[in-house]
Structures are given as C-alpha cells and as structure tokens.
Amino acid sequence: MTIFSLWAHKVINKAGGLVYQRNFAGSSSDGLAQLTSNEYLVLAGTLHGIHAITSRLSPTGSSSGAQVIEGETFKITILLTATGTKFVLLTSLAEATAEVVLQRVYEAYSDAVMKNPFHTPEMPIRSEGFDARITSLIGAGQP
Amino acid sequence: MQQYSQPHPRFSVLSGSSLSSAEHLSPTASSTRFSLPSAPSINTAIGTPKPGPRPNIYDRNINKTRTSEVSASALTFLFSEVVQYTQKRVSGINDLERRLNTLGYRVGTRVLELMVWRAESSSKAPKREIRFLPALMAIHTQVWRAVFGRPADAIEKSVENEDEYMIIDNDPPIERHISVPRDMNQLSCSSFTAGIVEAVLDGLGLPARVTAHHTPTQQFSSRTTILIKLDKSVLEREEILK
Numbered sequence: 001m002t003i004f005s006l007w008a009h010k011v012i013n014k015a016g017g018l019v020y021q022r023n024f025a026g027s028s029s030d031g032l033a034q035l036t037s038n039e040y041l042v043l044a045g046t047l048h049g050i051h052a053i054t055s056r057l058s059p060t061g062s063s064s065g066a067q068v069i070e071g072e073t074f075k076i077t078i079l080l081t082a083t084g085t086k087f088v089l090l091t092s093l094a095e096a097t098a099e100v101v102l103q104r105v106y107e108a109y110s111d112a113v114m115k116n117p118f119h120t121p122e123m124p125i126r127s128e129g130f131d132a133r134i135t136s137l138i139g140a141g142q143p
Numbered sequence: 144m145q146q147y148s149q150p151h152p153r154f155s156v157l158s159g160s161s162l163s164s165a166e167h168l169s170p171t172a173s174s175t176r177f178s179l180p181s182a183p184s185i186n187t188a189i190g191t192p193k194p195g196p197r198p199n200i201y202d203r204n205i206n207k208t209r210t211s212e213v214s215a216s217a218l219t220f221l222f223s224e225v226v227q228y229t230q231k232r233v234s235g236i237n238d239l240e241r242r243l244n245t246l247g248y249r250v251g252t253r254v255l256e257l258m259v260w261r262a263e264s265s266s267k268a269p270k271r272e273i274r275f276l277p278a279l280m281a282i283h284t285q286v287w288r289a290v291f292g293r294p295a296d297a298i299e300k301s302v303e304n305e306d307e308y309m310i311i312d313n314d315p316p317i318e319r320h321i322s323v324p325r326d327m328n329q330l331s332c333s334s335f336t337a338g339i340v341e342a343v344l345d346g347l348g349l350p351a352r353v354t355a356h357h358t359p360t361q362q363f364s365s366r367t368t369i370l371i372k373l374d375k376s377v378l379e380r381e382e383i384l385k
Contacts, residue, residue, distance in 0.1 A: 115219045115320035117226035118327075127322040
C-alpha cells in the first residue's frame with residue numbers, strides 16, 4: 001500500500017511535457033530509482049505517446065485511452081482530464097485508492113494552480129499552495 | 144478584461160452588482176464545470192425569468208440581493224485574471240500594489256454607496272458614522288460581511304504611532320489560492336482589499352492611507368494585516384469632537 005510517485009503530466013501541443021513530479025516517502029527504500037529531471041521528462045513523454053496509442057486501439061468506438069497499467073509489482077494509474085492534462089500515480093499493486101487520490105490531486109490542481117495568478121499555463125508548477133495540498137493529501141514527499 | 148475602462152461596476156465584488164459580469168456568460172451555454180452556482184440567483188433577484196429585455200440593474204431591489212452569494216471559484220478566477228492583467232502593465236511590486244489598490248478603490252466607493260442605500264431603506268434609524276472608531280468597527284464587520292460574507296478577525300491599534308490602526312484577516316478569501324513567488328514576497332494581493340477600505344474611509348470623510356501587509360503566523364499562513372494610516376486632519380477633528 002505504498003504510493004511511490006506522482007507525476008502531474010500536462011500536455012503541451014502534441015508532445016507531453018512534465019510540469020510536476022514528486023516522489024513520496026518509502027520510495028527509495030523500496031528501490032524506486034532516483035532519476036534526473038531530464039529522465040523524468042523523457043519518461044513522461046514516452047507515457048504520453050503510449051497513452052495516445054492506447055486511445056486509438058479501441059475496437060468499439062472512441063476511447064479516452066489507458067487508465068491503469070499494471071506490472072508484476074506496481075501499477076500506473078492515469079487520470080485524463082477534460083482539458084488534456086494527465087495526472088499519473090505510480091503505486092503498489094495493493095493500493096486501492098489511487099483513483100480517488102488522483103481526483104483529489106485534480107481538485108488541488110484546479111484550486112492551487114489554476115486559480116493562482118502567478119502560474120503560467122503549460123509551465124512547471126512552482127506553487128507552495130499546491131505542494132502543501134499534495135503533502136496533506138499523500139504525505140511528506142522527498143526532495 | 145478589455146472593457147475595464149467602461150464606467151460599469153465590473154469589479155464590484157458585491158453580490159448584487161457582480162452578477163452583472165456574470166450576465167456575459169450565458170448559464171446555459173457554459174459547461175457544467177464552469178457554471179456559476181450563483182446563476183439561479185440572477186433569476187430570483189428579478190422574479191420569474193421572462194423573455195425579452197432584462198430589467199436595468201439600477202431598477203432592481205437593492206435589498207433582495209443582500210444575502211445572495213457569488214461562486215467563490217468564479218470570484219477567485221476573476222481576481223486571478225485581475226492580478227495577471229495588472230501585472231502585465233506594471234514595473235515592480237510597489238506599482239502592482241498601487242494599481243490593485245486603485246481597482247479596490249473603485250469597488251469600495253460602490254460598496255459604501257450600496258451599504259448606505261441598503262441601511263436607508265431597511266432600518267428605521269439609518270445612521271452615518273462620523274467618528275473614526277465606530278466607522279472602523281463598521282468596516283470590520285459590515286463592510287467585510289458585505290464583501291466577503293464574514294467579519295474580519297481582529298482590529299488592532301498601533302502602539303508606536305497613534306494614527307495607525309490595523310484590521311486583521313486570518314484567511315483572506317481572495318488570496319486563498321494565491322501562492323506568491325519567493326522573489327516577490329513583499330507583495331500582498333490584499334492591496335485590493337486595502338483599496339476598498341481606503342475608499343470607504345474616504346467616503347465617510349476620514350481620509351487615510353491604507354496598505355496591506357502579509358503577516359503570516361504558524362497557524363494562519365495567509366494572515367494579512369490591513370494597515371490604516373489616518374490623515375492628520377482626522378486626528379485633529381477627533382480631538383475636537385471628544
């Protein structure tokens with residue numbers, strides 16, 4: 001029941017740009033590799049591409065794309081919003097609250113980021129209010 | 144925002160008049176996510192909706208909208224745009240605060256006028272404040288209630304300067320979702336509120352210079368102090384009236 005990492009993943013044009021990323025307590029002891037910010041950007045771009053592919057694979061009409069991707073030891077939950085922003089949560093398999101957490105993150109994003117006049121759309125999120133909301137939602141993060 | 148120069152109370156945060164800006168958004172056309180929860184109150188304010196031209200805002204009953212509320216989300220989005228619009232047209236933090244103060248001043252003059260008219264029509268003995276302290280109390284409770292829906296949290300008097308008074312708000316609603324970047328940390332967006340207070344004091348004949356300062360405590364991270372520095376003439380008159 002561990003939440004490893006949260007990527008708030010905002011789409012810029014047709015390429016996916018990462019605007020917020022944070023790892024959470026216990027992730028390094030559980031062996032989540034520490035990556036450079038560039039590597040996170042690449043991963044986010046790749047995931048954006050995979051998501052775009054999955055949204056075109058549906059044999060029965062249109063689809064919003066992948067929502068959960070599961071591995072042997074972890075799962076990736078993706079929340080696609082109406083405006084194209086993606087929120088991605090990396091958790092353990094047993095974590096049952098990922099969808100709910102992502103909805104809450106979306107709420108925090110709408111409040112603390114979109115209503116903040118000092119935030120530039122499509123740019124990385126540097127908002128103390130958002131950090132505080134995420135901390136109270138998920139727990140202390142790692143730098 | 145283009146119509147900002149029009150002589151129209153677009154920036155009024157008072158429930159009744161701010162609905163006029165909501166008129167531009169058709170409640171049926173907007174998506175559910177951005178629809179204004181207060182939209183139905185437009186209709187209740189003017190009775191049953193009828194096709195045809197809506198009554199002029201100046202013909203409406205000023206007391207019917209006294210307790211109606213606007214959506215906090217819509218207001219914060221609007222204020223966020225106000226700050227962004229202003230920030231693009233200024234150089235420096237002092238300039239930004241001054242412009243926000245000026246915008247608040249435009250709201251404040253209308254707040255005072257509307258409050259006086261409402262008191263006139265609803266109370267049997269309407270009263271105009273002529274002394275400073277009762278006026279300060281009225282700002283702390285009535286003005287705050289009319290604009291933000293609740294009284295401010297405290298009034299303080301400066302120990303060092305006898306012409307300085309402070310109104311304290313622990314969690315200013317317009318700043319609730321604003322995170323000021325570190326390189327601008329002297330900025331307080333409540334300069335807008337300071338402008339409202341300055342206009343009300345000016346309108347009551349108590350000229351003062353009003354500024355806003357961010358004074359966080361452990362418990363309240365967005366606590367804000369509205370500092371009122373009274374004009375010398377006010378103190379002299381208070382002395383005579385004693």
